[in-house]
Amino acid sequence: QIAYHLGYVGYAHRKLGNYVSALDYSLRCLKMFEELKDNLGIARVTSSIGMIHFERNNMEQAYHYKNLSLDIFTKLGNVNGQIENLKDLGNILNHAGEYENALNYLNQATKLAQEH
Numbered sequence: 001q002i003a004y005h006l007g008y009v010g011y012a013h014r015k016l017g018n019y020v021s022a023l024d025y026s027l028r029c030l031k032m033f034e035e036l037k038d039n040l041g042i043a044r045v046t047s048s049i050g051m052i053h054f055e056r057n058n059m060e061q062a063y064h065y066k067n068l069s070l071d072i073f074t075k076l077g078n079v080n081g082q083i084e085n086l087k088d089l090g091n092i093l094n095h096a097g098e099y100e101n102a103l104n105y106l107n108q109a110t111k112l113a114q115e116h
Contacts, residue, residue, distance in 0.1 A: 003032035007045050014052055022052050043072035043081055050088065059096045066092060079116045083109050 010025030026049045033041035050065035066089050073081030086109035093102035 001032075001036075003029050003036065003038070003041055006032065007041075007048065010045075010052075011048060014048070014055065019052055019056050023049065026052060039072055039076055040078070043069050043076065043078070046072070047081070047085060047088070050085075050092075054088070054092055054095075057095075059092055062092045063089065063096075079112060083112050086112065 006025050006029035010022045010029060013019070013022035013025060026045055030042065030045045030049065033045060046065045047069035050062045050069060053059075053065060054062035066085050070082060070085035070089065073085060086105050090102045090105035090109065093099070093105060
C-alpha cells in the first residue's frame with residue numbers, strides 16, 4: 001500500500017539527513033494510516049517521526065511522538081515496539097538532561113526485555 005511506501009521514502013530521507021522531506025513524507029504516511037485505522041502503521045510512523053525530531057534536536061516533539069507510539073504499541077500488546085520506544089524515550093530524556101526520568105524508561109525497557 002501507498003502508506004507504507006511513503007513511510008519507506010520518509011525513512012530514506014531521514015537516513016540521508018533530509019529531515020524536512022522525511023517529516024513531510026512521514027506526516028503524509030501518518031495521515032493515511034489514520035484514515036485506514038491501521039494502528040500498527042500509526043505506531044510505527046509516529047515512532048519514526050519521533051526519531052526525526054530527535055535527530056533535529058527537538059526533544060519535546062521527539063518525546064511527544066515516541067510516547068504516542070509507546071501508547072499504541074502497548075495497546076496492541078507489541079512488546080518489541082514497547083521496548084524500542086521505552087529505550088528511545090530514555091535516550092531522549094538523557095539528551096535533555098533528565099537523567100532520573102531517563103533511567104526510569106531504560107529500566108522499564110530492560111525489565112520488559114527480560115520478561116519476554
